[in-house]
Amino acid sequence: MSTQVIAKDGDSLCGIAIAAGFLNCAALRAEGANSALLSRPLKAGDIVTVPDLRKKDLSKPTDGKHSFKKKNSPPVSVRFVHGSPDKKYLDDTTLTVLDVSNFPTDVGGSVGDAAGSFPTGFGFDQHGHDDVDTFKVEVHDPGAGGTVNAKLEAVKPVKQADGSIQFQPITGVPDADLRKIDTLQCKQVASGNIAFRSKYMRLVVDQQDHDAAAGQTLLTADAVDAGDETLEILDQRVRATYEFSRCPASPKCNVTAELDIGENEQRAKVSVHILQDPATGNALATVDQARKSVLKYVRQLYAQASMGVKIIGTIRNVLAPTNLIAIANANGQPAVGGGTIQIRVQVGKPGQATFDFDQTVQVVTNANDPPVTTANNLAAAINAAFAAATPSFAATATPSGNPPLVGQAIGSADVLVGDPLTQNISLSVLASGDIAHPAAIGRILNTNIPDFGNNDSHVGTIEERTLVKNYDTGSDHIDLFVIGTLGSTALGEAFIPNASSAATRQPITSMVNSALIFAQTVTTTDHFHTTIPHEMGHILMDNNHALVATEMMGAGSPVGANERVVNGPKRISDPVPPRTIGFTGGFQGNPVTMLRTDNTGVIDPW
Numbered sequence: 001m002s003t004q005v006i007a008k009d010g011d012s013l014c015g016i017a018i019a020a021g022f023l024n025c026a027a028l029r030a031e032g033a034n035s036a037l038l039s040r041p042l043k044a045g046d047i048v049t050v051p052d053l054r055k056k057d058l059s060k061p062t063d064g065k066h067s068f069k070k071k072n073s074p075p076v077s078v079r080f081v082h083g084s085p086d087k088k089y090l091d092d093t094t095l096t097v098l099d100v101s102n103f104p105t106d107v108g109g110s111v112g113d114a115a116g117s118f119p120t121g122f123g124f125d126q127h128g129h130d131d132v133d134t135f136k137v138e139v140h141d142p143g144a145g146g147t148v149n150a151k152l153e154a155v156k157p158v159k160q161a162d163g164s165i166q167f168q169p170i171t172g173v174p175d176a177d178l179r180k181i182d183t184l185q186c187k188q189v190a191s192g193n194i195a196f197r198s199k200y201m202r203l204v205v206d207q208q209d210h211d212a213a214a215g216q217t218l219l220t221a222d223a224v225d226a227g228d229e230t231l232e233i234l235d236q237r238v239r240a241t242y243e244f245s246r247c248p249a250s251p252k253c254n255v256t257a258e259l260d261i262g263e264n265e266q267r268a269k270v271s272v273h274i275l276q277d278p279a280t281g282n283a284l285a286t287v288d289q290a291r292k293s294v295l296k297y298v299r300q301l302y303a304q305a306s307m308g309v310k311i312i313g314t315i316r317n318v319l320a321p322t323n324l325i326a327i328a329n330a331n332g333q334p335a336v337g338g339g340t341i342q343i344r345v346q347v348g349k350p351g352q353a354t355f356d357f358d359q360t361v362q363v364v365t366n367a368n369d370p371p372v373t374t375a376n377n378l379a380a381a382i383n384a385a386f387a388a389a390t391p392s393f394a395a396t397a398t399p400s401g402n403p404p405l406v407g408q409a410i411g412s413a414d415v416l417v418g419d420p421l422t423q424n425i426s427l428s429v430l431a432s433g434d435i436a437h438p439a440a441i442g443r444i445l446n447t448n449i450p451d452f453g454n455n456d457s458h459v460g461t462i463e464e465r466t467l468v469k470n471y472d473t474g475s476d477h478i479d480l481f482v483i484g485t486l487g488s489t490a491l492g493e494a495f496i497p498n499a500s501s502a503a504t505r506q507p508i509t510s511m512v513n514s515a516l517i518f519a520q521t522v523t524t525t526d527h528f529h530t531t532i533p534h535e536m537g538h539i540l541m542d543n544n545h546a547l548v549a550t551e552m553m554g555a556g557s558p559v560g561a562n563e564r565v566v567n568g569p570k571r572i573s574d575p576v577p578p579r580t581i582g583f584t585g586g587f588q589g590n591p592v593t594m595l596r597t598d599n600t601g602v603i604d605p606w
């Protein structure tokens with residue numbers, strides 16, 4: 001009498017056959033009732049017909065010792081484990097998720113604590129164990145001994161015609177071979193034990209990290225450079241497959257385990273603006289370069305923190321603006337009073353030699369007015385002139401106050417005139433009659449932007465304010481400006497919330513959550529490639545620099561332009577409490593937690 005078995009997900013013909021006392025699936029495959037099941041993996045609900053066990057099916061292979069314990073022998077299976085120093089192998093916890101490594105790949109355990117090398121042998125090792133993201137593939141096979149081979153591979157979601165999602169190997173990309181290990185050795189954990197385990201493994205996102213521990217790393221990178229911008233690191237899974245060695249079919253029956261990469265995923269939101277060189281009109285990078293750089297570099301770095309990136313709006317080129325009037329820039333003083341400020345305001349169409357609006361506007365300062373009052377008065381006068389023109393002229397002057405510099409009591413103020421995206425604006429100071437409220441024009445005249453120092457990092461230089469105040473698109477996401485170079489030769493600069501500081505140390509709404517980055521990190525492949533995620537990291541962590549050289553938030557690059565190297569500044573550590581990473585100013589924290597939780601206003605769920 002044959003019997004019928006209802007399959008569960010993950011079952012295989014060999015697995016069901018062995019559980020019924022057969023050597024392999026041959027007898028089940030020969031059973032006509034199973035003919036529809038032979039060309040695909042079993043799925044839950046499949047009805048498998050198991051024929052009577054006959055003597056000849058029990059014939060043992062000649063190349064090994066096998067004991068058949070009918071019905072009650074443990075099934076062949078595969079799972080992911082981290083392992084433990086003290087539990088019995090089969091009692092170790094089965095992992096439910098895998099995370100991208102936060103460690104320099106050749107370093108084991110705890111960065112900063114005499115970490116030691118990443119262990120290259122089989123078995124427990126404290127240096128492998130101390131990195132909580134390491135994993136091992138564990139095979140259970142009561143019929144095997146010595147070592148067995150599993151397959152490990154990254155798989156991606158592919159939508160099927162019926163709307164369902166199938167996870168498939170990532171093929172057709174130049175680094176496809178790094179995204180799988182065809183024969184991952186798993187060694188019997190102890191003589192007579194049915195468990196076989198691989199060495200410690202890590203998920204990595206670039207070839208340098210892959211090669212730093214070859215055979216113990218699986219590449220789970222994006223595929224932007226290969227032309228697929230849709231493939232998310234955190235939408236991939238890792239699949240382990242173990243084939244029944246005695247299966248006569250081709251492909252052989254197998255068991256698999258598959259885990260998601262990352263947990264509680266979320267995305268940092270960013271808009272990108274590319275400055276056009278005022279001398280040539282050429283954008284300092286292409287939209288393609290900017291988009292690809294943001295997608296690949298942020299995905300690669302932030303995957304360690306289960307984060308990705310969402311580009312908000314359209315990446316755009318922006319003309320170098322020349323339309324800001326600064327009042328009392330950097331001086332922090334009230335007006336003397338009675339001084340005349342006179343500005344010639346010319347506004348026309350882009351590319352047109354003449355101006356449609358050309359008037360001189362003036363205000364007289366009042367004693368003790370703060371700069372923002374003088375700026376308000378000046379903006380009102382300019383708007384009145386626009387309104388009084390015949391016909392009235394469609395342009396707006398917009399005042400805004402700045403926070404005080406460190407050490408000053410009151411801040412300067414600015415007036416933006418017109419819209420540099422649609423208007424050609426020329427401003428000239430004809431009179432600046434109040435010595436305490438000098439007027440100056442903010443203009444971007446070349447691609448090198450003077451950058452802030454310690455006392456105006458929450459205010460910005462006049463050039464930074466001219467750029468950001470014109471083109472900022474909101475503080476609920478990061479505004480990223482691609483510029484030529486920064487005056488200090490820094491690679492980038494960010495206006496962070498300073499949420500835990502006094503209000504006078506916080507950037508105003510249009511400036512906060514904005515960053516400037518030098519164009520070459522976008523136009524040259526892997527040229528200080530951590531610059532964009534680093535500057536976004538300042539904003540997301542609302543913090544300064546980490547004191548560990550391999551941290552993404554370290555100051556500058558200790559390894560030069562090629563930050564891909566294994567000790568490059570590309571890690572976002574996730575130290576196990578009470579351990580922390582030190583930052584400048586004595587701050588101690590967990591960089592992954594900081595990135596994910598310290599500025600949630602610019603983050604979306606996955």
Ligand SMILES: [Zn+2]
Binds near residue numbers: 534538544
């Ligand atoms: Zn920095």
